[in-house]
Amino acid sequence: MRAQSLHTLLSDPYRAGLALGEGLAPLAPEVVLLFCSIHFSDFHELLAGFYAGLGHDEVVLLGNTGDGFYESGHTGDYGAAALGLNSDGAVRWRLAVGHGVGSDPEGTTRACLAELQAEETPTLAYLLSDFRTDASRLEAAFDEDLAFPVVGGFAADANQMEQCFLFAGKRVLRDAVVTLAAYGPLRYDIGVGNALTVLGNSGMVESAAGTELYQIDGLAAMDFIERETGKPVLQSDRGVVALTVIDPHRPSRRRLRAIVPDFSSSHSTVGLYGGIETGRSVQVCLADPEALLGEVRRLAEQATTLDFRPVAALIVSCIGRKAILDSGIAEEVAAITRALPGSLAVAGFPSFGEIGPLKEDGGYSRTLFHNMTYVLLLIGS
Template sequence: MRASSCETLISDPYRAGLALGEGLAGLAPEVVFLFTAVHYAGSTELLEGLYDALGRDDLVVIGNSGDGYYAAGRASDLGAVALGLNSGGKVRWTVACAQGVGANPVAATRSAFAQLSSAMSEEAALVFLAADFRADASQIESVLRDEVDCPVVGGLAADDDRMRTCYIYANRQVLQDAVVLLGMAGAVRFDVSIGNALTPVGRPGLIEEAEGTALYRIDGIGAMDFIERETGKPVLQTDRGVVALTIVDPDRTAQRRLRAIVPDFGRGHGAIGLYGGIEAGKTVQVCLANPSDLMAEVSRIARRVATLDFQPVAGLIVSCTGRKQMLGNDIAREAGILAESFPAGLAIAGYPSFGEIGPLREGEGYTRNLFHNMTYILLLLGA
């Protein structure tokens, strides 16, 4: 398998797509992962330029808008990045999508997987997922965790941290309110690494009242009061990317999942909002992020993947926009550390997300598919 990546800061959507396609033309990619800033406003001209430059109607495209994008050693708030793969026909790439994910995340996710299964002549070894952030991702997780047997990696699309709109790319379509899947079958090797090194503080508490992505009562007090009790300070808008909740499951200690606080978290007196729901009856613990811990964990991941038993050619990064806010100018190091571990070269692309999806490592394999916040996910692909 061969891979290549390129990026552009051109603001005109058609010219930006053309530039990306010209940058990948020498590879003649079978599939392109496309991650863009939101300022292209969902224009199909971006995709038209990409297809025109590459000159093949059977090109498979998947991706979404993010809070900017990541490339090798670079993070940008504007522009777009594209990563192309050519397996010489040894990998079969299939796209499926379903809309209505906001109103019914479970039904939309099931529908997309049913379409994917119907379109593929064999079972997928791996699925990449992109979804609109205006859905309760914990419900998407319920399908991925309980009904999908292969690893699923990806996340929620984003905008420039305003939580207003986002766009999903599926071949020549620009979609909203959708979940899009890329199934991969055949001679594909992959490795999934997840980093969510936030430090637990205080005592765990039992969720007593919750609805969707809103938490109302924990441990007999308002959810906001619970966080203040355990951290010693009130929750502020500036705590986004700093304070999160981890779901405590003593029977599945390997399945560590974080839920970050939404910036406009006011849902009534004492309530907080999250990027993904946690149902009543679950136990949670407050976690605090530390920039040095986040970077140290990415370094550990980079060292581990440099010794894999296959040769990666491409790296896809889905990293929470909360990490971007916390790390500031150091966010580019997340991609830079990875690139330094592959001196022979590695095509890299990714985006800051409003939620991350992937299985955690467990022994020689993986857990079921899970939804995360404040998390760094690295998917390496090779032959």
């Protein structure tokens, strides 16, 4: 497996795409992952420039807007990055697109996954989604018996929660899910970091609908948060305060749901990026910058002990982490490039939600949806 990443800070969409395409052309990539900020004036022009620079239309391309981008040489708020992969034909790639994720997140996701495994079982799948949906319903589509892991995330904007775009080939999409499957001898490792500090006591979700919680532990949901933290949730706390969902049967399956005041229909309810079922127990969590970075460094160090040589790293990390870490967000890339020096190609994006399994029992759990989480996918051969 050969890989290359690069970025551009050009503001003109066609010229930015052209620079990325020309830069990847010598690699002759089989597949390209493209990440960019929301600020480009015309995303069709960005894709047109990319394909013109690459010089051919056969490459499989998918990508999305995020709150900026990550790349080996730069972590930026404005611009674009691309990651190209070439397995010299050893790995086969297949793209599937589903529409209507806003109204039917579970059905749209299931249809994409079914298409990917219709003829053979993938080794790994990568999934991107429009954020304007109930992310927990996507998680429901990742059954326990799904025979391959899925990693990915939710497209974003500049943390305004207004719009986002997905890319599939030359298509610019909204209200969609875009999936990529890899078949064959692909080596990979998935690391998930969600080190948040748990506060107070747990409480049971007694009333909820969609992405809103109404009652926890006999209290209005917002009153429960205030009881455990000692203060109400403010708009400025978006991404800082989260709930960890407790699975009594599998305590190692730690999932986080970020609290989003914008999604609350009243002062007493709690809005989330993804819903939590009634009957689940939750605890309040707070993000600590040093704990977040410490876990990123531990994941990077663990990557040095793998039994294969990673050539590419894909990072999907919550925009809430970016808000808390500020300039320290660059460490989420720097840690892995320090641990694996040389030609490691790195790209990714700050997201409105992260997707990936957790390591357990020598393998991986079912695929889960996360918030305030750092997902690191390492790819080799």
